[in-house]
Amino acid sequence: MTSFNHSNGLKRQKKLSSVVGSEEDILMDNKPKRKRISPDQFCLLSELFQQTDTPSHELRERLAKKLEMTNREVQVWFQNRRAKVNRARLQEQEHVKKVKFNYWSSSSSSSSSSCSSSPSLLPHDLVFHPDVTPIDILATAAAYVQQWDEQERKKQVVQPTITTTTTKRKSWRPWL
Amino acid sequence: MTSFNHSNGLKRQKKLSSVVGSEEDILMDNKPKRKRISPDQFCLLSELFQQTDTPSHELRERLAKKLEMTNREVQVWFQNRRAKVNRARLQEQEHVKKVKFNYWSSSSSSSSSSCSSSPSLLPHDLVFHPDVTPIDILATAAAYVQQWDEQERKKQVVQPTITTTTTKRKSWRPWL
DNA sequence: TTTTAATGTAATATT
């Protein structure tokens, strides 16, 4: 089991061997290995990232000099960082969408234990979730009322026509 | 010490549920068990791998559908596979290099037993190895002659100058 | 212990 150490501060150095070329001299392949940024570098980079996704060339230059990295490396770091946060953002969106789509039907019937024992004002099948905003609740309620009206209207006027036409209705805030 | 995580690991979830995808697993903490590919899947994957180790997106997509895997899973499989064969290839190279470097000095003085009792045409300290080609033999011989000449020249003309200048000489075929 | 599915990231290429 390799105990991970991130102390990559040490560059590999050619070990000074005997005068005659030894086996290692030939066999040791000095491939540059993969470069990993140091914690300090990470710190400064992400600190700056909070201020701006896309630092200017000049800013990159200064940062690179300070961190002893090339401009290109800094640029790549920012590119990958942007990609990462975008990816996370997208996935979060996906997740939120799922939650928002399901929050009505999430039964939560099992009052399992110990969770918010205070008398909730919410209906028992409407669970609280920080991603579900009041506007979402209202939107869903509106959609429900709309659908209910539709059903009522259908009941009142007997339709001789085929009812297979599903009442497709453009819904407000189709969950983004 | 700020435990800075380059790759913290320890977050083994997110199972990317496959086609069966019931939506209940939104809040459910799924089993972080590792998925193993089936023999059938392995068969098809490695069969395709022989044709191309870097399948296109489309090809991956079709394969994924056929195997009931996600595109990502197929991609990861190919990545790991490539890494594996590269690793093997490198190690083989290393081994060959070592053999080539050592084939002169591999003494084999001890006529231990039972190995190729036929009267060999090779000098007794030059063992045959399929990786050592004639050109390698000739190269080493040439290098040896060169070095011998060098030594002879030194012996003939007595050098009053400091001899610390190691006679570094560019060698032909420095073993790849 | 070895093999391998999976993750994280530096780097490259395409558009």
Add this chain to the structure above:
DNA sequence: AATATTACATTAAT
């Protein structure tokens, strides 16, 4: 610059 994808290092399950 966004996006996709690769190699490489590493983690963790088998």
